[in-house]
Structure formats: structure tokens, C-alpha cells
Amino acid sequence: MQSIVFRVTLLAGTWLLLAACDSGNDNPAPANAAQSGGGPGGSGGISAGGASGSSTQGGVAGAAGSSSLGCLVGDAANAVALPTLPGAGDLPAPSGTDANLRVLPWAGFGSAITYTFDDTQPSQIDHWAELKAEGVRMTFYANPSQTWYAGYNTTWQDAIAQGSEIGNHTWSHCHANLTCDNNQKPLATVDQEIDQCSTYITTTLGQSGVWTFASPYGETAYKPYLQGRFFLNRGVGSGMIAPGGTTDPLNLPIIGAAGGEAASAFNGRIDTARTQGQWAIFLFHSILPTSNNWYAGVDIASITGSIQYAKGLGDVWIDTLVNVGAYWLGQRAFEAAAPVTANGTTTWSWSLPTCFPPGHFLRVTVDGGTLSQNGQELVWDGHGYYAVALDAGSLTWAP
Numbered sequence: 001m002q003s004i005v006f007r008v009t010l011l012a013g014t015w016l017l018l019a020a021c022d023s024g025n026d027n028p029a030p031a032n033a034a035q036s037g038g039g040p041g042g043s044g045g046i047s048a049g050g051a052s053g054s055s056t057q058g059g060v061a062g063a064a065g066s067s068s069l070g071c072l073v074g075d076a077a078n079a080v081a082l083p084t085l086p087g088a089g090d091l092p093a094p095s096g097t098d099a100n101l102r103v104l105p106w107a108g109f110g111s112a113i114t115y116t117f118d119d120t121q122p123s124q125i126d127h128w129a130e131l132k133a134e135g136v137r138m139t140f141y142a143n144p145s146q147t148w149y150a151g152y153n154t155t156w157q158d159a160i161a162q163g164s165e166i167g168n169h170t171w172s173h174c175h176a177n178l179t180c181d182n183n184q185k186p187l188a189t190v191d192q193e194i195d196q197c198s199t200y201i202t203t204t205l206g207q208s209g210v211w212t213f214a215s216p217y218g219e220t221a222y223k224p225y226l227q228g229r230f231f232l233n234r235g236v237g238s239g240m241i242a243p244g245g246t247t248d249p250l251n252l253p254i255i256g257a258a259g260g261e262a263a264s265a266f267n268g269r270i271d272t273a274r275t276q277g278q279w280a281i282f283l284f285h286s287i288l289p290t291s292n293n294w295y296a297g298v299d300i301a302s303i304t305g306s307i308q309y310a311k312g313l314g315d316v317w318i319d320t321l322v323n324v325g326a327y328w329l330g331q332r333a334f335e336a337a338a339p340v341t342a343n344g345t346t347t348w349s350w351s352l353p354t355c356f357p358p359g360h361f362l363r364v365t366v367d368g369g370t371l372s373q374n375g376q377e378l379v380w381d382g383h384g385y386y387a388v389a390l391d392a393g394s395l396t397w398a399p
């Protein structure tokens with residue numbers, strides 16, 4: 001457990017920056033950067049109430065909270081569409097019998113990668129243009145008490161416009177017991193720490209909802225506060241995620257960058273995810289070169305090199321935590337439903353987890369038959385699937 005102390009003098013005064021962040025098994029280290037003393041971008045003007053996002057599902061208060069904003073799931077129209085599968089898109093519709101319905105894991109790509117970056121650090125802002133140039137969606141976990149760095153709002157607004165996700169990493173990046181390693185003064189309650197962050201994301205940054213959380217330090221003590229707010233929490237334990245399976249949605253494992261890796265190190269993990277048909281969530285902190293190497297800095301070329309490697313494989317789905325996670329949990333919900341057959345028609349009915357984002361789909365294949373939702377026949381996609389709307393909650397299949 002070590003922390004590196006940087007002192008940075010700015011026009012506004014002296015800022016004490018403590019390095020490091022989300023410790024996992026691989027990276028036991030504390031803290032995050034913060035300002036000492038009230039400077040620009042403190043907590044001015046943000047209140048815990050009045051988020052613009054709508055709560056259309058769930059709405060269960062956090063376990064410890066009396067003032068939870070509930071689920072800020074946004075609306076279906078703002079959901080990001082699944083990417084197009086490779087191929088000409090001219091595969092014929094199946095014409096056999098109504099047998100062998102199967103959900104395509106990872107939207108038909110076979111494996112998935114999510115690039116996550118924590119703490120909305122200055123070096124991420126400085127390197128956003130290079131990340132954006134790769135043309136893939138990513139997830140950034142924000143601590144909006146860090147808005148002192150130039151370009152904070154415009155960078156993350158641009159990331160949202162590009163399709164990337166801003167997730168909640170609490171306002172001040174403190175421990176769940178409201179002690180802080182970083183000279184930061186926490187808000188009065190954990191509920192406020194979470195909700196003020198979400199409000200910043202929906203109001204100031206303008207994202208339509210806030211769907212996923214990353215516990216500071218990976219602390220599971222945050223978990224009771226997440227029920228009724230988020231459908232996924234990214235933890236910091238090492239591992240990958242299988243389709244279906246029993247992985248805890250409120251403690252998703254990661255592949256953490258320790259700092260200094262070449263692209264080949266990440267490429268190897270991508271190969272493993274692909275071979276095993278799994279979802280790998282990369283966790284990065286500082287991006288080099290930078291004068292703000294707070295924790296586990298990795299050269300930008302290693303990150304973009306690994307993205308290029310994954311893209312070049314052609315069958316790896318690279319997307320945000322909310323997008324891949326909705327597919328993963330949607331498949332799990334669908335497969336947990338026991339189909340009922342009556343008069344030759346088979347019906348699946350499922351319920352989605354609390355705070356599940358609207359507007360998401362599964363891709364399924366069959367030998368034949370007619371699939372319908374809400375009385376509407378599903379249309380075959382020549383890339384090899386029918387798209388099943390998870391929001392509909394049921395699917396029927398007739399010969």
C-alpha cells in the first residue's frame with residue numbers, strides 16, 4: 001500500500017494530489033486526486049435532487065438511503081444500438097421447424113471487451129482525442145469533484161455525444177465509511193455522494209441516464225446503496241465474465257492495468273476472452289504521457305494499439321459497460337424464463353432486473369417457425385438473427 005504525492009501549483013493556489021485509485025487484488029493502493037481547499041469546480045450549484053433523468057423502472061430506495069434518486073434509466077430512444085455484425089447481410093431466413101432457439105452470445109460477436117477508465121482524470125481528458133479517434137465506445141467512471149481540470153465538462157460531453165458512457169464513481173471518491181484518502185471532504189452521506197454524482201452526469205454533462213457504477217476502491221461496502229440505483233457495478237477483482245453464468249452483476253470482475261504495459265499484454269487478454277467466449281472489462285487509470293500520472297499509468301499507444309488489435313480480429317464486440325452488460329443480463333433473464341407451450345405456440349416471459357436500461361435487444365437464431373412480440377412478427381436480419389426487444393418481456397414462437 002503506497003501512495004505517491006504530487007504537489008502541483010496552480011494559479012489558484014496549491015493543490016495536493018494523492019495518487020492511485022481503485023485497488024484490486026493486483027493493485028492494492030489508495031486514493032485519487034483531489035483539491036485541498038475550495039477551488040473551482042467544488043460542489044457549487046449541484047444539489048442531490050432534480051435530476052433530469054426519468055425513473056421508469058424500479059424506484060426502490062437505496063438500502064441506507066431515504067433520499068435516493070432511484071433508477072435513472074433514461075428512455076429507450078436514447079439507447080445505443082447494437083453494432084452491425086460482419087458479413088454481407090444476405091443470409092437467408094431459416095425455413096425449418098420451430099426448433100433450437102438460441103441466444104447468440106455477445107450479440108453474435110462471440111466475445112466482448114469493455115474499456116473502462118476511472119476517476120475522469122486529467123490525463124484521460126488530455127488523451128480523449130486519441131481514444132475517440134479509434135471509433136469505439138468506452139465507459140468513463142466520473143468523480144465530478146474533479147472539474148477543476150481544464151476541459152472537464154466539454155470532454156465528457158463529447159464522449160457522451162460519441163456514444164461512450166459516463167458512469168458513477170461517487171462525487172468525492174471516498175471510502176464507503178466516508179473517510180477519504182485524498183484530502184477530499186466527503187459529502188454528508190453516501191447517498192449524497194452517489195446521487196450528486198448522478199445529477200452532475202444527467203444535468204451538467206447531459207447524459208440521458210446513469211446506469212452503471214464503479215465502487216471506489218472496489219469496496220463491496222457500497223453494494224447496499226446500489227440496489228435501486230444501478231443495474232451493474234464494476235468491481236476490481238480479477239476475472240472475465242461468461243454468457244449466462246453466475247457472476248454478480250453488482251461486483252463485475254476486471255482485467256486491471258498495473259501500469260507500464262505494452263499493447264501485447266492487453267492483446268493477450270483479448271485473445272483469452274475470444275478463445276473462451278467471454279467478456280473482458282479492462283480498467284485503466286492514468287494515460288501516459290502526462291504530468292498527472294496519478295496511478296498505474298499506461299502509454300496511450302498501448303491502449304489504442306490493443307483497441308486496434310481487437311478491431312482487427314473482426315469478431316470482438318467493443319462497447320460500453322451498459323451496452324454489453326444489458327446484453328449479458330438480458331440473455332440471463334431470457335434464459336431463466338421457462339417457456340410454456342400451448343396450442344403449438346411457445347411463449348417465454350421474463351422480468352428484467354431493477355434499473356435495467358430500456359431499449360436493449362437480444363439476437364436469437366432458430367431452425368424455423370415464426371417469432372413474434374406483442375403480436376408483431378419479428379423480421380429476419382440477413383446477418384443471421386432475429387432481434388428480440390427485452391422491454392417487451394415476452395416472446396412467442398409458432399410453427
Ligand SMILES: [Zn+2]
Nearest residue numbers: 021022118119
Ligand atoms: Zn477510482
